[in-house]
Amino acid sequence: MNNIVSDNKVLEKNMSLSRRTFVIGSAMAGGGLALGMNVPFGVEEAHAEAAATEVNVWVAIKPDDTCVIRIARSEMGQGTLTGLAQLVAEELECDWSKVTTEGITPARNLASKRAWGEMGTGGSRGIRTSQDYVRRGGAVARMMLLQAAADQWNVPVGELTVSNGVITHASSNRTIRYGEVAAAAAKLTPPDAKSIKLRDPKDWKIAGKPLKRLDTADKLDGSKIFAIDLKLPGMLCAAVKDCPVFGGKLASYDESKIAGMPGVKKVVKVKDSAVAVVADTWWRAKKALDALPIVWDEGPNASQSSATIADMLKDGLNATTTNGDRRNGDALKAISEALKKIEAVYSTPFLAHATMEVMNCTVKLSADRADAWVPTQNLEASLAALSEASGIPLGNCEIHRHDLGGGFGRRGGTQDYVHQAVEIAKAFPDTPVKMIWTREEDQAHDFYRPISQCKLSAGLDAEGNLVGLHVRVSGQSINALLNQKGIVDGRDMRQLQGLYDTPGDAQLGYDVPNLLIEYAMRNSHVPVGPWRGVNTNQNAVYMECFMEEVAKAAGKDSLEFRRALMKNHPKHLAVLNAAAEKAEWGKPLPPGIHRGLAQFMGYGSYSAAVAEVSVSPQGKLKVHRIVVAVNSGHTVNPGQIEAQVQGSVAYGLTATLYGEMPVDKGRMTSLNFDSYEIMRLAEMPKVEVALVPTYDFWGGIGEPTICVMAPSVLNAIYAATGKPVRSLPLKNVKLV
């Protein structure tokens, strides 16, 4: 558990590489990332594209007019690569059919004084926090190309127009292509990027359109090389086992028992808690590791279980001291004096990320050089981890880019698997060693979605108005493990994501005259981390399912009850209305079908969903249809947003139906997809998406819509059965 987070310490030691201090993003959503960076508009100092002329750091153009657009962020399926390219191309005015992309490595970024800005890809930030400088990058390149043409023709640049990468001087009937002026343009002094007026999104021609992804072709024929697929000359492969009990140690192993097994090169102790077998192929390494007798020193955590953790959380529901709150009025008094009181306790379990591509990392160490090939959501954090673990100075390290086979928050700030791979590679100098986890290891050593319970109380007046609401979340803190700076004066507001008073990112959409929302931190020995949607997922279940109970107690319609509390939150309300309208809320349904709704905010975007379900007399649930409305401010690619929303339905419903990581004897017990079930195609409901952008802010898309899946489905079940469901997953709940 040491060195799981690679922060800025290593980088601070290498200040000469950067003019200004910067903090490596731990890719934790809502982490309040503070970045000082060189404004990334300049010209790269260390490299030049061989076959293309670099106009500026974002754009290089080949003689055949191919526009190479540089990408700093990681691509893990969320479509950021295509969206960023669209934003650059929009301002560049190039021919979209001639756009290709080039991924920037973190060493190249560092060597260029961080010319490409932040590389971390988490918190649904990939587009919204780079849109301004990448668009300006495209615009600067366009202006330089136009100026180069004007210089060549000796005409005022104002007389030129450009479309699809062809510059025209109408009065002299001359045209010239970008590929013909790129070399001259590159020699010009760039205009001041900050003073450029960017195109109004209403006039977008490339951005804002549902263009197909740029990165599909090699996913269709098996030619895409994920990090797990890497082959290098002389490469060895490693299989690894860490102590199954978190916090436990490796006591001993009997190497003699696997002596002579085919292909085995060495058994390597990995820090104090793990052991690896290195062989010529991974399967041989894995087989030998399975045959290796290992004795663990499981330590005191071996007595922990789901039951002991649940007891600890229960204690937090009534504790007198808390770790963060928001309040207005006097909720406890208002509820105690209310005509009608409602109270409920909810709970949500630990969840694993279960990326399809398991954790893996290939490392090659030499005397003064370290290279790693790794699927990562934070290339710079991986670089820092490589340097830190190897002792090789940062400037002699490189991370080779591979798109990820899924990320979902697992591979951001938590660089545990990079540290592990470096330790193994130390036993084989000058030799690349590819470490691959088994699925079982991946399930056993995740940074899980935090477990929590929530006690909610509400008071209603005679007219059924909500006069007081008290929410007490008791659960595990991500910051306590991964980002202690996020806990200020004992307050860890991150765990109340989505329930905030402050607008803009994850604000609660309801006004209640007397409101108290509190967090009681209760940390188990199980490591936790950001999981696609992070704490909005659990908090949306608590708030939106309880709202349903309160609406029912008030004798009011779910939609009308919410609307009455949302007058001061027009954006929340508009999205709720959009979902209700598309789902035809209130219109009679076929017999046996029931609706439920939910709305919530996270990652700067507003989401709402209406689920339609049926529950058979035997208690079997079927989710027939989910309508999702989302306002992300701008929509860079509606087709990819729709794909993300569909994906969020699958990810959110998997958690709702099946997701739990029980703890027994201090360890995880659901170690593969036979017990950690994943929703499959047959269970995928029809998803309808209503995009309702208001074009006045930049919100995220990868995460925000997941959190409304569980509560909309649970509320529909409540409508179907008359019984609220207060714990997940549904596989453990008898519905009738």
Added chain:
Amino acid sequence: MAKLNINGTVREVSAEADTPLLWVIREHVGLTGTKYGCGVAQCGACSVHVNGEVQRSCQIPLGDVKETDVIVTIEGLSVGASHPVQKAWAAVDVPQCGYCQSGQIMAAAALLKKNPKPTDKDIDEAMTNICRCGTYQRIREAVHAAAGVGTTGRGG
């Protein structure tokens, strides 16, 4: 030395008889489009065709494979991604991260070979591979598109 007929070429491999076909394909033959996802025949990322049937290669020991067995991996499904399923996958823009898609495409190709016009129910029953990105809706649409019954439309 075992002999394997993979993608029309007979190759000799020197792997132990209990090595799963998946790892023979990946580590001995060197074709990495076939993926490891779970190792217990749950996820289908390792799907290949054996004598025309879709099989989860993580559960087939090398010793059970005969030289006469015709094995096709994603790399051998077509030349230039020209199989109707691959073309439909591109047209519908199915993949997100792409890791599971080799297996999904192999499963869909096997389905359409047996059942050229599958219903939604047929697709439900045949397409049991896991996708964590959640591309299921577009997979369904692309299977229909590959079967030539058109798409349901997805706004672009």
